[in-house]
Structure formats: C-alpha cells, structure tokens
Amino acid sequence: xxxxxxxxxxxxxxxxxxxxxxxxxxxxxxxxxxxxxxxxxxxxxxxxxxxxxxxxxxxxxxxxxxxxxxxxxxxxxxxxxxxxxxxxxxxxxxxxxxxxxxxxxxxxxxxxxxxxxxxxxxxxxxxxxxxxxxxxxxxxxxxxxxxxxxxxxxxxxxxxxxxxxxxxxxxxxxxxxxxxxxxxxxxxxxxxxxxxxxxxxxxxxxxxxxxxxxxxxxxxxxxxxxxxxxxxxxxxxxxxxxxxxxxxxxxxxxxxxxxxxxxxxxxxxxxxxxxxxxxxxxxxxxxxxxxx
Numbered sequence: 001x002x003x004x005x006x007x008x009x010x011x012x013x014x015x016x017x018x019x020x021x022x023x024x025x026x027x028x029x030x031x032x033x034x035x036x037x038x039x040x041x042x043x044x045x046x047x048x049x050x051x052x053x054x055x056x057x058x059x060x061x062x063x064x065x066x067x068x069x070x071x072x073x074x075x076x077x078x079x080x081x082x083x084x085x086x087x088x089x090x091x092x093x094x095x096x097x098x099x100x101x102x103x104x105x106x107x108x109x110x111x112x113x114x115x116x117x118x119x120x121x122x123x124x125x126x127x128x129x130x131x132x133x134x135x136x137x138x139x140x141x142x143x144x145x146x147x148x149x150x151x152x153x154x155x156x157x158x159x160x161x162x163x164x165x166x167x168x169x170x171x172x173x174x175x176x177x178x179x180x181x182x183x184x185x186x187x188x189x190x191x192x193x194x195x196x197x198x199x200x201x202x203x204x205x206x207x208x209x210x211x212x213x214x215x216x217x218x219x220x221x222x223x224x225x226x227x228x229x230x231x232x233x234x235x236x237x238x239x240x241x242x243x244x245x246x247x248x249x250x251x252x253x254x255x256x257x258x259x260x261x262x263x264x265x266x267x268x269x270x271x272x273x274x275x276x277x278x279x280x281x282x283x284x285x286x287x288x289x290x291x292x
Contacts, residue, residue, distance in 0.1 A: 078134030084141035174273025222279035229272035
C-alpha cells in the first residue's frame with residue numbers, strides 16, 4: 001500500500017481511529033479510504049422519504065442565508081454553478097437572482113424545474129470546456145470528492161475574473177463530531193460512522209476545520225472574503241433525520257431525539273458542525289502546489 005499524504009500540508013498521514021480513518025498530526029486534516037457507490041445499485045440502504053423530511057427544512061433555512069451572502073458579494077448577479085445540486089433546493093432559491101446551472105450525477109434525483117439549467121453527470125465532465133461562472137458552489141459536496149487537487153484546479157479555471165467559490169461543509173471542530181469521537185472511544189462506533197456516512201452511497205472522504213480548509217485553498221491562489229457557520233439541527237424533521245440512515249432501535253432513536261431537543265437552546269452557544277467559506281480568485285495565473 002502506498003503512503004497516504006495530507007492534501008493540505010503534504011505530510012504523511014497517520015492511522016486514525018479506525019482502519020479506514022487517517023489523520024494529519026500537523027494540520028489536523030482527517031481522511032478516509034471510503035469510496036462512493038453512487039449509481040452502482042438500484043436499491044437504497046436508507047429511507048429517502050425520511051431523509052427528505054429530516055433535512056429539507058434545515059437545508060432551506062441555511063440555503064436562504066447563503067443566498068443572501070452571495071447576493072451581497074455579487075449584487076449584479078451572473079452565472080452560478082452548483083456542483084452536486086441534489087434535488088435542486090438551492091437552485092430553486094438562487095434562480096431568483098442568478099442564472100443558475102446545476103450538476104448532479106446521482107440518478108435518484110429528478111429535475112423538472114425550468115427556472116434553472118440542469119446537467120446530469122459528474123463535475124467537470126458535464127460542462128463545456130469554454131464556459132465560465134461568477135460563482136461555483138459546493139453545498140455539502142466537497143467532503144465527498146476524491147481528487148481535490150483536480151477539483152480545486154478545475155474550479156479555478158471555470159471561474160471568471162474575480163469569480164468566487166462557496167464551500168458549505170461539515171467540520172471536525174463541531175460539537176456533534178467531537179461527541180462522536182468520544183462515543184467511539186467508549187466503544188460506540190455507529191455515531192462516528194454516521195458522521196462519515198459510512199456504508200452510504202456517497203460517504204465522506206474528508207473532514208476539515210476552518211484553518212486547514214483555508215490553507216488548502218490558499219495553495220491554489222484563493223483568498224477568504226467571507227466565512228461563517230450554519231444551523232446544525234432544527235426540531236422539525238429531527239426524528240426523521242435520526243432515523244433515515246440508521247439501524248437503531250425505536251427506543252434508542254427516541255432517547256437521542258429527547259436529548260437533542262433538550263440541547264437545542266444550548267447548541268447555538270456551542271461550536272457549530274457546519275462551516276461556510278467564500279473564496280475569491282486572487283489572480284489569473286494558477287499556482288496550485290498539490291502533490292503529483
């Protein structure tokens with residue numbers, strides 16, 4: 001087996017908390033060897049209806065916030081690309097101000113909304129080579145993508161002059177991720193596996209914190225112009241969110257639900273599990289330093 005190097009600081013990764021998990025002791029970036037199985041099976045190993053109910057309200061609230069952030073940065077609008085647009089929830093919001101294009105490889109998603117352009121396939125192969133955008137968005141997507149050197153390099157190329165990229169991503173400094181590590185140390189591995197979406201069609205390959213994510217993008221001539229956190233949980237849909245991809249008993253789900261409901265007033269004062277960062281191209285000569 002070849003050596004596993006950190007995508008951020010180029011140091012050799014250490015074995016982490018499981019045999020599929022690795023971590024960088026220098027910059028704290030975390031990595032898995034889990035791999036996508038999108039479109040490789042016609043049967044889902046989770047309840048899609050519960051997933052939609054559990055996530056839709058939360059995602060819409062967070063997407064509305066990100067929409068306002070992008071409008072402030074690009075008040076004149078322009079072309080916006082969302083990579084991995086899923087059901088098109090973000091696209092349905094931003095089409096009010098931007099000429100929106102979405103790419104999605106997963107065949108389970110249907111798109112009938114005529115208010116935005118939709119491409120079925122993988123980024124960047126579903127795009128024409130000459131097209132450019134004012135904004136490229138990765139909503140809960142970057143952590144699932146394998147070759148980040150190629151992805152970020154390509155993103156730089158598809159942005160026009162002074163274009164920006166928005167990253168919305170779960171982070172390793174968040175409350176629930178830290179709790180999952182504590183539970184893993186107590187022999188309860190399901191929660192840590194759930195944070196990485198292990199055994200789901202599109203598991204997490206990366207976990208960043210704000211510092212190492214910004215450091216990674218700075219290698220490719222991007223600079224931070226805006227950052228913040230997003231809401232992690234809402235009461236509406238919470239039980240379905242706990243249930244949709246787990247084999248927990250009804251009692252365990254109910255206990256977790258009650259605990260989380262009790263924590264909601266405190267959660268806004270604790271470290272968020274969701275970070276967004278907006279990066280801007282700092283010049284027009286690509287300067288990536290990724291490992292080859």
